[in-house]
Amino acid sequence: RSPVSGEGHSHLLPGGFNSLWCSETRVVEEFQMNQPIPPYLFAFAVGELGFREVGPRTRVYSEAVNSVLDAAAKEFAGTEEMIRQGEKLFGDYDWERFDLLVLPPSFPYGGMENPRMVFLTPTVIKGDASGAQVVAHELAHSWTGNLITNMNNEHFWLNEGFTTYAERRIVEAVQGEDRAILNTGIGWKGLNEEMERFKDNLEFTKLKNNQEGVDPDAVYSEVPYEKGFQFLWRIERQIGRPAFDEFIKKYIATFKFKSIDTHTFLKFLKANVPGTEKEIDLVLWTEGTGIPPDAYEPVSNLYTKIVSLANEFKLGRMPREDEVADWRGQEWELYLENLPKIIEASQVLALDERYRLSESKDYEVKVAFLQLAIMSQCRNFYGEVEKTLKEVGRMKYLRPLYRALVQGKEEDKILAKRVFSEARECYHPIARGVVESIFAKHL
Ligand SMILES: [Zn+2]
Structure with missing residues (x-):
């Protein structure tokens, strides 16, 4: 519709703003969303976008480049099936649309669960539908961590622990148990590594932690995801899956469209599963440091092999x-x-010669390999490291590569600084800050 004189206000532009607001080419778009959300779930995307229909309530959007749209549509073709599985497990999908937006490579996260339209890194498009796992995670947020959100970041595990649990249940339903266990095993390894990272700062190995005066980006880790997952999985083992499924459904139905804290969750748990506190040390799990002794490394033939x-x-x-x-x-x-x-x-070289891991189209594989190459001082791959640091801005990849470089020899540190100075303008400000904090700690 056309703008109306006097409806726009700005403290920055008193006087001049109304003429700007009402200028000739101005169009006012109004958007109303009926579901209440906390402000961190509100996002804008601006660009020349195109889309493909991939399901009855799903479109995939990206910059209007046919090859990107086609690849994305193929990768996410199974989305509707995942939504149906999610509904079976956790109740109705309450947000109407579940659209996907594939962002440019500088997007610093794997995905962001903005309700109705999830934002995704293009690195999840791998050509083999395995990127569906990130979509399963963001979809799972539609129930856990968007319907019920954490009251503040100190209870972040309520969002991410539940969502990691829900994601693996959806993956299990759609892709089978072996896939879900693999996913759990990768998480288990990651959780153990975070314990090493925080060994001098144990506060951030707790599920519920104190973030007063702390930049949440500086202590962002897998702990809320994987320790949170382990906690819920522990409860599932205690009471059995059917009872736990009932419990989760009731939990979601009780608190939907609300923000809660750890105390509220525990109170609800004790009220609905009487006696849990006698079987499971709930205080140790939510307030203790490290990994509790009754956490569990997954088992399956494939994983063990x-x-x-x-x-x-x-x-x-x-x-x-x-x-x-x-x-x-x-x-x-x-x-x-x-x-x-x-x-x-020599082993790094032999591994690559046989399996070409440095050329993998899957960034998870490529970055894990390049990290190993840097740590092992195998310089043959530094060209690939530099190329990777310049083509993607996802923090999951920047962090291990820069961290490995700054812990290396003098020439590795020089390389890290040079590459960052050349690539920094292409990184998202949050990613830039994270790399700077790695440098501040190690250089
Ligand atoms: Zn998440």
Whole structure:
């Protein structure tokens, strides 16, 4: 509609604003959303966008480039099936639309669960529908962590722990138990590594923690995701899956469109699952540091096989081609994460010669491999490291690569500084800040 004189206000432009507001080419768009949300879930995207229909309530949007749109539509073709599985597990989908927006490579996150339209990094488009896992995570937020949100960031695990749990249940329903366990195993490894990272700052190994005076971006970690997941999985093991499914449905129905804290959750748990506090040390889980002794490393044939192959590498045996023939990105990711942090440079070269990991289209694999190459001082791949740092701005990849470089020799540090000075303008301000804080700590 046309603008109306006097309706626009600005403290910055008193007087001049009304003529700007009412200028000739101005159009006012009004948007009303009926579901209440906290402000962190509100986002704008501006650009020349195109879209493809991928389901009855889903379009995938990106910059209007046909090749990107086609690849995205193919990658996310299974979205409607995931929404249906989610509804079966957690109740009706309450947001009407579930659209996806694929952003440019500088987007600093894997995804952001903005309700009705999820924002995604283009690195989830891998060409083999495995990017669906990030979509499963963002979709799971539609119930856990968008319907019920944390009261503040000190209770962030209520968003992410629940969502990680819900994501794995959706993945299990759609892609099978083996896939879900692989996902859990990668998370388990990640959680253990965070304990190492925070060994001098144990506060941030707690689920509920004190963030007074702390920049949340500086302490962002897998702890709320994976320890939160482990806590819920522990409760599931205690009371059995059918009872836990009932509990989650009731929890969501009770608190939907509200923001709550850890205390409220525990009170609800104790009221609805009487006696849990006698079986599970709820205080240790929510307020204690580290990983509780009753957390659980997952077991499955595939998971155990990959971890044992990684252990054999330490004895000098590389997996045979027939052993990895049907491996996808996640299998490689788990394998690489379970190798020693530092290996012989010659072993790095041999691994790449056989499996071309440095050229993987899957950034999870490529970055895990490049991190290993840097830690092992194998300089043959530094060209690829630089290229990667300049083409994506997702913090999940920037963090390990820059961290590995600044912990290396003098020339690695110089490389890190040069690449950052050349790439920084292409990074999102949040990502830029994170790299700067890595430099401040190590340089
Ligand atoms: Zn999330």
